[in-house]
Amino acid sequence: MSVSALLLERPGRWRPAGLAALIVVAMLPALPLFLTLFQGPDLPALKAARSFAPLAARSMATAAAGGLVSLLVGGFAGITQCLYRFGLAALFRFVMLLPLVAPPLLWAVGFRNLCRWHPGASFLFSGWSGMVSITAITGVPLVMLGTIMACNSIGNSQCLAARLAGGEKTLLRLVARQVFPVSLLAACLAACLTLSVPGPAMALGVKSAVSEILLSFSALYNLKLAALQSLLLASGVMVVMGAAMVFAGSSPATLLVSVPGKLDRIHHRGMSFAALVFHVAAAAIFVLLPCAGLVGPAFSSPFYPQVVNTVARTLGNTLFYAGGAGLLAAFMGILAVFFMGRFNKYRVAGFCFMAVIIALPPALGALGFAAAAAHAPAWADLLFRGGVSVCIVQGLRLFPFAALAGARFFASMPPSWVYAAEMQGVDFWLYTRKVTGTALLRIMAVSFLTGFLLSAADAGTVLLLHPPGAQNLPLAIFTVMANAPAGLTAQLSLVYIAAAALFLSAIMALERGLSPKRINNRPG
Amino acid sequence: MDLSERGFTLRNVSVCHNDRAILSGISCSITPGKAWGILGRSGSGKSTLLRLLAGLEVPDQGEIFLDGKLVSSGGKIVARPAQRNIAMVFQDLALWPNLTVLENVTLGRHGADMEARALRCLEQCGIRHLALRHPDSISGGEQQRLALARAIAGNPSYLFLDEPFNGLDLEIKQEITGYIARLAAENRITVLLVSHDPFEILRLCGNALVLEQGMIAGHGSLSTLLENPESGVIRAFRDVIDAASGSACPGYGHPPGRRFHAPAP
Numbered sequence: 001m002s003v004s005a006l007l008l009e010r011p012g013r014w015r016p017a018g019l020a021a022l023i024v025v026a027m028l029p030a031l032p033l034f035l036t037l038f039q040g041p042d043l044p045a046l047k048a049a050r051s052f053a054p055l056a057a058r059s060m061a062t063a064a065a066g067g068l069v070s071l072l073v074g075g076f077a078g079i080t081q082c083l084y085r086f087g088l089a090a091l092f093r094f095v096m097l098l099p100l101v102a103p104p105l106l107w108a109v110g111f112r113n114l115c116r117w118h119p120g121a122s123f124l125f126s127g128w129s130g131m132v133s134i135t136a137i138t139g140v141p142l143v144m145l146g147t148i149m150a151c152n153s154i155g156n157s158q159c160l161a162a163r164l165a166g167g168e169k170t171l172l173r174l175v176a177r178q179v180f181p182v183s184l185l186a187a188c189l190a191a192c193l194t195l196s197v198p199g200p201a202m203a204l205g206v207k208s209a210v211s212e213i214l215l216s217f218s219a220l221y222n223l224k225l226a227a228l229q230s231l232l233l234a235s236g237v238m239v240v241m242g243a244a245m246v247f248a249g250s251s252p253a254t255l256l257v258s259v260p261g262k263l264d265r266i267h268h269r270g271m272s273f274a275a276l277v278f279h280v281a282a283a284a285i286f287v288l289l290p291c292a293g294l295v296g297p298a299f300s301s302p303f304y305p306q307v308v309n310t311v312a313r314t315l316g317n318t319l320f321y322a323g324g325a326g327l328l329a330a331f332m333g334i335l336a337v338f339f340m341g342r343f344n345k346y347r348v349a350g351f352c353f354m355a356v357i358i359a360l361p362p363a364l365g366a367l368g369f370a371a372a373a374a375h376a377p378a379w380a381d382l383l384f385r386g387g388v389s390v391c392i393v394q395g396l397r398l399f400p401f402a403a404l405a406g407a408r409f410f411a412s413m414p415p416s417w418v419y420a421a422e423m424q425g426v427d428f429w430l431y432t433r434k435v436t437g438t439a440l441l442r443i444m445a446v447s448f449l450t451g452f453l454l455s456a457a458d459a460g461t462v463l464l465l466h467p468p469g470a471q472n473l474p475l476a477i478f479t480v481m482a483n484a485p486a487g488l489t490a491q492l493s494l495v496y497i498a499a500a501a502l503f504l505s506a507i508m509a510l511e512r513g514l515s516p517k518r519i520n521n522r523p524g
Numbered sequence: 525m526d527l528s529e530r531g532f533t534l535r536n537v538s539v540c541h542n543d544r545a546i547l548s549g550i551s552c553s554i555t556p557g558k559a560w561g562i563l564g565r566s567g568s569g570k571s572t573l574l575r576l577l578a579g580l581e582v583p584d585q586g587e588i589f590l591d592g593k594l595v596s597s598g599g600k601i602v603a604r605p606a607q608r609n610i611a612m613v614f615q616d617l618a619l620w621p622n623l624t625v626l627e628n629v630t631l632g633r634h635g636a637d638m639e640a641r642a643l644r645c646l647e648q649c650g651i652r653h654l655a656l657r658h659p660d661s662i663s664g665g666e667q668q669r670l671a672l673a674r675a676i677a678g679n680p681s682y683l684f685l686d687e688p689f690n691g692l693d694l695e696i697k698q699e700i701t702g703y704i705a706r707l708a709a710e711n712r713i714t715v716l717l718v719s720h721d722p723f724e725i726l727r728l729c730g731n732a733l734v735l736e737q738g739m740i741a742g743h744g745s746l747s748t749l750l751e752n753p754e755s756g757v758i759r760a761f762r763d764v765i766d767a768a769s770g771s772a773c774p775g776y777g778h779p780p781g782r783r784f785h786a787p788a789p
Binding site: 004006010414416417419420421422423424425426427430434435437438439 | 575578579580582604605606610611612614615616617618619620622623627631632633674678
């Protein structure tokens, strides 16, 4: 069937309808959770949920403090990486992105070990202050990444004008003002993400909101209480994200998809040196320090057979959950890009909903699926009680990352390509295959790998949904953390970080060659 | 308005983008055989008009006829761009960077002799030797010629040029306008050129369509329009030519002192 390539550029009611359908599908796993609440009042659960509120507020305050630190550190790191040339910048970017693709639990284990060796470090790295540090560790790469993407919207001439007007100080102020909405959103997102992860709190011996939800479901077997607590936490997240999005306005949707490659980094004696020192310090505090907490115990007592055994036992499940989630996320992400197209209003609406989807606690979807599984017929076991359920819940939650990568790729192709195709009689399928084919495959690979890594790092969803005996590696670390020797946990954590580093380098290599080359009508 | 006449006929065509009127109820004819320059200030609707005629954009209201047949009407495209026998060179050239020069010309075109015809077009534009290169590895002037070769490979009756000379230096601009004039004459193609440069218009076009705030402010022979300038755009156009013909820099080779040297329609 001949479909016009203009489909990619034309507006239509199918765009908002498709986008809305996608958002509804992504929220679907949480639906059964709402339904359980409508089955009748449960006064003890309500009472217990009320006592949960102060804990949720405390968790949110901690997350906010961590978010603020990540905003300052990640924002400055992102801006300096875009504006200045300094030694080993690419390596620093890689090192500082690592915490994003490894479970926060691992860094918390590192901090816990560090505090055991040097009790003086407890002031910063244990208890609630440790939670702030973990939120900052997860948040810094997210804010840095968002800031770098937003910096792409700034041109060389704008930088030059700012420099002429008032030097580097003026430039930094103007760039910070330009990228602030995106950095702020990323910081809020990072705070919400850490808020929903149970591992770090348990490793640092803190009673957090999400660990309480886990307790209600797994230890007390009270789904209704867990549902109420999840919804309370989700309401808080929605308020924070809503306020951040209202403040940020529509600019993040435009800034995040701006075409890269316009800004040339310069070598400025003072600023390049400052950037280098800042990156050394940030990488040392946020990555190397927790890693040191893992390396020490890992090499002091060898547990190699147990490590090999645990990795071998969990490798298949880790790959299956992450692979399934990555595939679903990539597919949904490309669909989202197709529906949003180049239309800013759809992008703004789409990314707002997607930001909420990512920010919502993963427990919401996982518990919803668990509630549905309780009533599902036997023939649906594969879907509701098998490993597929983990893939579905994670994939539906992580697709916005794939959508963002896809939207950036789409924005880098000028609309005139489609117009030229239509003039030449090239239909949609031929255009997709021949003109965008190679790059599309690449973006699918980047989306898949991003979904894969983020999903592999999630222990919470797997904990709630995995079939008996089918743990993934982060969950195995989470399980052995309390009782096993510190050396074993540390070695398993290092194995995970090494594998994540490999995957991250693959993503970065693919991303580097992603943007299609633009051709300008200037003499070459 | 005679719908049986050849060429484009627009009847009460309007286009809005985000509740802003880009074109407001324009009616006119664009007859074949004569090169047309579409003039107007930035945002006056020139490129939108070109995309409407090409079938890349849908009019919100009104009808567009090509050779007496309805091709677009309010809210829908009746004949797709590929069915209108039109070619277009875009402002950014719209070359596909992952395809070779030859593939850029042949993609989507069928026929046993397509490759031979594409090579002939590349030959006509003087870039046959670059057939297996990729567009990003050739110079700006060669890219321009590739865009032209791609446009004429489909044997179009109309060639739409949407400010294709932006960013080119004077020498290459001269060369490319020369190519276009020659190709249009050899292949009996009617050129529609959108440009801000009076000399490009003067060099290629005998007729002009002047747009002001989405409405037609002038339409017909360029010489007549320049003799009796009713719109501000034409007056500004004439002032630029006057200044150039009175100066030591005659611009595009127009002899000093000869005003309104438009090609005969």
